[in-house]
Amino acid sequence: MKIAVEGCAHGELDKIYECIETLQERECIKIDLLICCGDFQSVRNNNDLRAMAVPEKYQHICTFYKYYSGEKLAPVLTVFIGGNHEASNYLQELPYGGWVAPNIYYIGRAGVIKFGNLRIGGLSGIYKGHDYLHGLWECSPYTHSSLRSVYHIRSLDVYRLSQVKEKIHVMLSHDWPRGIANYGDKENLLRRKPFLREDIESNRLGSPPAETLLQNLKPHYWFAAHLHCQFAALVKHENDEETKFLALDKCLPKRRHLQILDLPSEYDGDKQLKYDTEWLAVLKNTNHLLSVKNIDCHMPGPGGNERYDFTPTTQEKDSIENLLSNIRIGSEKFVRTAPVYKTGTPKCLPSEPLLNPQTTYLCEKLGIDDPIQVIMARSGRTMRQLCLEENNEPQVEKTPIKCTKLVLPAPITPSENESQDLSQEYTNFTPENSFQSDATNTTSECITPPSVTKKVFKRRNLAIYTPEQNEHCDVSNTTDSAIDASSPRSSKFHRSNELD
Ligand SMILES: [Zn+2]
Ligand SMILES: [Zn+2]
Secondary structure (H helix, E strand, C coil), X not given: CEEEEECECCCCHHHHHHHHHHHHHHHCCCCCEEEECCCCCCCCCHXXXXXXXXXXXXXXXXXXXXXXXXXXXXXXXXXXXXXXXXXXXXXXHCCCCEEEECCEXXXXXXXXXXXXXXEEEEECCECCHHHHCECCCCCCCCCCCHHHHCCECCHHHHHHHHCCCCCCCEEEXXXXXXXXXXXXXXXXXXXXXXXXXHHHHCCCCCEHHHHHHHHHHCCCEEEECCCCCCEEEEEECCCCCEEEEEECCECCCCECCEEEEECCHHHCCCCCEEECHHHHHHHHHCHXXXXXXXXXXXXXXXXXXXCCCCXXXXXXXXXXXXXXXXXXXXXXXXXXXXXXXXCCCCCCCCCCCECCHHHHHHHHHHCCCCHHHHHHHHCCCCCEEECHHHHCCCCCCCCCEECCCCCCCEEECHHHHCCCCCCHHHHHCCCCCEEECCCCCCEECCCCCCCEECCCCCCCCHHHCCCCCCCCCCCCCCCCCCCCCCCCCCHHHHHHHHCC
């Protein structure tokens, strides 16, 4: 099995797929799966741009919308986690994962999926201590504050991942696990990113929960992005297992943003995307821990009277297969819930969350709650479902293309172009490839008029959530930093690097 791993996508799907197709031709190989480590920017239309925490001048539609509308089809099965630049309103429709476009699958806030026999875990968002213990309270329309806190990692998601006991082969996070710089060529990293020194030396670079998960889950591979530079590390665990860590850059010319992995055939299996029964059983076992309150909620642990070990039993895992008629995650489940991109439409902040039938399906099958539905129900608001009629016939007009020339990317191997290569422990990352693209931003537009239907959905298990006055509403405890990151200092590289 060959998989491609991309660092930050930043909406540049056309370029990433071109890189992959060029590589496939040049190397005569077939990539089975593309994994993206966040900042995916699954922006469907102009309104989604307003639900993304970037300054207005960086709110570009980019190219995801073509794959959403049906104008283009992702040439390789693509899975991704969320980062800190996302159409958060769209990702919030799919807290437990789902198709955001045909052949493009979001792993969810946290999740484990299988591709063939390869088990892939992911944790979306970035760590920020202030919000870590909070419930999942954010909801459209976002305030200045909630537009940012919505992508901050929550303890519930980390707690759920920590219940997983079967081996995870590949783990994904957007920000780096804290301390990971100590397991690679730190001096080289500091030469390239000198402004990281203080954070690294004070052990404040990266995500503490991701560090804990890395130590507990001991995956074979851990991929990350966010700092926009390539960095490899090798973590040797106490039980002699190893985790190969690789952070990748963002999709830009001459950056090491893409990595090909050649995995042993034992992972091949049926090469189908499937639900993971242990993970779904964890979701079911921990559903009662879901809080949508903007206050600290502590997860159960030893010493209390509550159950705190939610690792599913064999029976609990077996019951999942009975609940789901099919363990395969078929792309036919994809549903367009929002209008496709139309040139010239104004950018309006999405006013209300949309109900995604993929989430409804999973919640009903498993008997779990959709956080957004709980928030809405508590405040007496109803949820809408849009555009369902158009789903089978998206009526895509083949773009009045206003396209700047897209130059085919010229693949380069980093070893030829840069002095630094992956550390020697990285022989497993073969063949190693990075790509250079000369393409500038392509802008093309397509048109599909939406229609609107209104639908009220029944509330699940709502009795356990007692309504409280206005608590769901915004708490203007604004950490006023323009860009979020795990530490105050890390916002610097965001401003200077990420948004350039
Ligand atoms: Zn990021
Ligand atoms: Zn990024």
